[in-house]
Amino acid sequence: MSDTNHSIFRSAKSFFAGTAISRMTGFLRDMAMAASFGSAPEIGAFMVAYRLANLFRRVLGEGNLQAGFVPHFVTQKEDGPLFYRDVTFSFAILLFGVVLFLEGALWGCIHLVPASWLEIIELSMLMVPGLFFICLYGLNAALLQCQKKYFLPAVAPVAFNLIWIAVVLFSPNVKNLSIAITVAFAGQWLMTAFTGAKLLPFKLWLKPEIFSSHFKTLLKPMALGIVGVSATQLNSALDAIFARVADSGGPAFLWYSIRIQQLPLALFGMALSGALLPPLSREQDSVRRKELLLSALKISGNVMLPCTFGIFALAIPGVNLLYGHGGFSSHDVYETSRCLWAYGGGLVPAVFVMLLAAYFYAQKKYKLPTKASLIAVGINMALNAFFVFVLGWGAISIAIATSISAIVNMAILSRKLLDGSFIQFMLKVAIGCAIPAAIVGGFQKIWMVDLPRDVFAQLLQFGICASVYLLGVLGMFWRLGLMEFLTLLKGKKAAG
Numbered sequence: 001m002s003d004t005n006h007s008i009f010r011s012a013k014s015f016f017a018g019t020a021i022s023r024m025t026g027f028l029r030d031m032a033m034a035a036s037f038g039s040a041p042e043i044g045a046f047m048v049a050y051r052l053a054n055l056f057r058r059v060l061g062e063g064n065l066q067a068g069f070v071p072h073f074v075t076q077k078e079d080g081p082l083f084y085r086d087v088t089f090s091f092a093i094l095l096f097g098v099v100l101f102l103e104g105a106l107w108g109c110i111h112l113v114p115a116s117w118l119e120i121i122e123l124s125m126l127m128v129p130g131l132f133f134i135c136l137y138g139l140n141a142a143l144l145q146c147q148k149k150y151f152l153p154a155v156a157p158v159a160f161n162l163i164w165i166a167v168v169l170f171s172p173n174v175k176n177l178s179i180a181i182t183v184a185f186a187g188q189w190l191m192t193a194f195t196g197a198k199l200l201p202f203k204l205w206l207k208p209e210i211f212s213s214h215f216k217t218l219l220k221p222m223a224l225g226i227v228g229v230s231a232t233q234l235n236s237a238l239d240a241i242f243a244r245v246a247d248s249g250g251p252a253f254l255w256y257s258i259r260i261q262q263l264p265l266a267l268f269g270m271a272l273s274g275a276l277l278p279p280l281s282r283e284q285d286s287v288r289r290k291e292l293l294l295s296a297l298k299i300s301g302n303v304m305l306p307c308t309f310g311i312f313a314l315a316i317p318g319v320n321l322l323y324g325h326g327g328f329s330s331h332d333v334y335e336t337s338r339c340l341w342a343y344g345g346g347l348v349p350a351v352f353v354m355l356l357a358a359y360f361y362a363q364k365k366y367k368l369p370t371k372a373s374l375i376a377v378g379i380n381m382a383l384n385a386f387f388v389f390v391l392g393w394g395a396i397s398i399a400i401a402t403s404i405s406a407i408v409n410m411a412i413l414s415r416k417l418l419d420g421s422f423i424q425f426m427l428k429v430a431i432g433c434a435i436p437a438a439i440v441g442g443f444q445k446i447w448m449v450d451l452p453r454d455v456f457a458q459l460l461q462f463g464i465c466a467s468v469y470l471l472g473v474l475g476m477f478w479r480l481g482l483m484e485f486l487t488l489l490k491g492k493k494a495a496g
Contacts, residue, residue: 018154019266025161030259031322032168038252038327042119046174047251048243049120050181053127056098057134069142070361081199084143088196089208090215091139095132102128126178130185137185140192152192159187242384243395250395253332256323257339257399260315264307265350268300293359294422297352301426302482304348306473309433311344313440313469317462320451324458330451339399346403349410356413372412380405432480436472440465 037043069087073080106125113121141153163184167177197205209215243250315337324333357369380401387397444465452458476482 015150015154016267018151018156021155022157022161023263023266025158025165026259027263027322029161029164029168030256031325032165034256034323034328034332035326036168036172037174038329038332040252040327042174044251045119046123046177047255049123049178050127051251052120053102053124053181054131054134056102056131069139070146073143073146080146082204084139084196085200085205086209086212086215088136088139090211092132092136093210095135099129099132102131123174123178126175127181130182133182133185133189137189137192140189140196143196144192147195149195152195156188156191159191160184163187242388243398250398253335253339253395254398256319256336258343260318260322260340261311261343261347264304265347268303268307268351289359289362290417293355293417296355297418298422298425300351300355301348302429304351305426305429306433308344308347309430309437309473310466310469311340311347313437314462314465315340315344316444316448316451317458317465321455321458321462324451324453325455333451335395338396342396342399342403344403345400346406349403349406352410353406353413356410356417359417360413369413372409375412376405376409379408428480429477429482432476432482433473435476436469439472440469443468 033043073083103125106121106128109121110118137153137156141156144150144153161184163180164177167180171177243254316333319337319340320330320333323336324330353372360366360369383401383404384398387393387401391397393400448461452461
């Protein structure tokens with residue numbers, strides 16, 4: 001059965017459903033964190049440590065691993081189960097060595113860093129073992145995508161979030177929370193662990209070929225990806241460090257804001273890119289492959305632009321509703337909202353980068369995505385240093401630099417792929433969203449003088465603003481003739 005736009009979006013909706021559930025528990029987790037810790041320096045230290053401990057998470061697992069595994073697995077055919085077995089055992093040994101190395105490196109840093117950073121190092125050491133489980137989860141998620149099973153890997157983070165929430169509610173201490181990270185990652189891995197076990201009889205599982213030719217075929221295409229993703233992850237860790245230098249509460253503001261920005265990114269961007277990679281890998285016709293890409297870009301733009309302008313219009317009442325409780329003050333709400341605005345500008349480029357990278361990975365072309373990633377990382381680091389040390393902009397500058405680097409990355413990858421009609425379409429969608437967003441913004445300046453702390457008042461305030469914005473967008477889309485995307489979102493085949 002050939003892959004079509006319809007089949008890809010059907011798979012994406014399955015991913016969407018699982019991700020929606022996991023993100024709901026993720027928001028409950030962040031709400032519990034905000035109410036318990038606010039923007040206290042200790043939670044800022046925890047968030048920096050979390051970034052450092054997960055530095056290799058996307059280098060060895062998740063996106064980079066999936067980009068290397070999927071194109072090879074779908075072409076292995078009858079040898080696919082053996083390929084998965086050999087990769088699993090070899091990868092587990094590699095991960096065990098990486099964990100030991102990182103623990104030793106962090107232990108050595110204890111005697112080198114200033115006293116103010118000791119807590120961050122100690123918390124990182126408690127979290128590092130979780131890397132073993134989360135990377136194996138990434139391998140299982142790649143396998144499930146190849147089998148067109150998208151719901152389970154998307155919903156698996158629910159286990160991680162529930163364990164995190166339990167610790168925050170019953171033992172609100174950053175050391176206990178750091179220890180629980182490994183347990184939570186193990187729970188997430190267990191949600192997917194048994195699917196791969198069914199591929200082979202038990203006897204064959206006992207005869208793995210460690211670092212076999214199967215595993216080496218995976219390492220070769222991953223090598224360039226590792227360079228690009230390593231730079232990106234290092235940059236992510238440096239973002240947290242820059243934010244802490246700028247403001248002790250900076251890592252918390254960035255954490256809470258990017259969690260909101262990542263909701264549409266995960267619900268739609270990751271869902272669509274994850275569903276797109278296997279069909280692109282199977283498609284041999286270059287013209288048809290490009291058609292699948294452009295269709296995915298058009299639909300994602302039609303969804304992500306309303307989300308982007310929704311962030312601009314609804315950031316303050318939305319952040320206040322989610323986090324404006326307990327130890328999270330009105331000042332924290334405004335600072336988090338400012339960071340969210342800055343991150344919002346990079347939402348569409350970030351989604352486009354995922355889809356464009358999938359297009360190149362499916363053809364086993366890794367050089368351009370790697371080059372684009374390295375250039376974007378270099379720009380991001382330079383802007384961070386300039387904004388923080390020269391302009392003194394604070395935590396918001398980290399989010400601005402992230403969005404600018406995403407735009408650069410998108411521009412490099414999309415060169416010669418996007419035509420004038422596509423750009424015209426995107427401008428049309430942007431106009432349809434910008435006008436309602438401006439109306440809501442003006443409405444807030446008149447009505448929202450103070451931020452309420454009562455949940456009912458917060459919900460009422462957000463509900464009114466969101467309703468005005470959504471109705472305005474739907475009206476503009478109808479007026480501009482931009483409603484055809486609903487055909488695919490409803491699960492119907494588009495004409496032609």
